[in-house]
Amino acid sequence: MCVRERDAAGYLDVSVGDRKFTYSFFERFGSYYSGTLNEFRVRANYRPTAKFSVSASETWDRFRLPLASGNFSVVLASLQRNYPFNRFLTFTSPVQMDTSNTEAVSANLRLRYNYRPDSDLHVIYNVGTQFASIAPANPPQVRETRFAIKWTYSWQK
Numbered sequence: 191m192c193v194r195e196r197d198a199a200g201y202l203d204v205s206v207g208d209r210k211f212t213y214s215f216f217e218r219f220g221s222y223y224s225g226t227l228n229e230f231r232v233r234a235n236y237r238p239t240a241k242f243s244v245s246a247s248e249t250w251d252r253f254r255l256p257l258a259s260g261n262f263s264v265v266l267a268s269l270q271r272n273y274p275f276n277r278f279l280t281f282t283s284p285v286q287m288d289t290s291n292t293e294a295v296s297a298n299l300r301l302r303y304n305y306r307p308d309s310d311l312h313v314i315y316n317v318g319t320q321f322a323s324i325a326p327a328n329p330p331q332v333r334e335t336r337f338a339i340k341w342t343y344s345w346q347k
Contacts, residue, residue, distance in 0.1 A: 211236050225255035243272045265289045278304050295319050308344035 216231040233247040249266045270284040282300045296318035304310040316336040 228252040245270050310342055312340040314338045
């Protein structure tokens with residue numbers, strides 16, 4: 191079973207969310223500044239158990255702008271694994287690749303502790319590599335490693 195919607199600027203097709211395997215397709219098109227933008231997204235999610243899920247997605251954006259180099263496309267692909275230890279502690283590990291400029295790939299390890307509603311602590315480790323393409327003007331490969339801790343607190347009770 192799925193839900194299908196269509197309007198003047200796009201199309202959406204989504205499966206029922208309570209299944210082990212779910213998917214969605216999304217297409218949007220129309221004006222973008224003084225040009226056009228076509229966007230297509232596909233996402234698939236597999237949840238073999240109540241505590242583990244894997245999802246894959248891809249987004250393709252095609253730009254047509256009235257510039258000398260205004261016709262280009264960007265693709266963003268990701269693979270993500272999720273594991274909730276309990277309702278307060280969640281582990282997520284997404285890997286992303288995009289084709290804008292230099293074919294960047296990044297991986298994150300994220301641990302989220304939700305200690306009260308709207309208040310949480312994130313511990314994030316990120317590794318990203320940018321691959322130089324065959325064009326001679328591109329810079330050499332760059333690898334970045336980041337570690338971050340983010341704390342949010344809601345003043346409302």
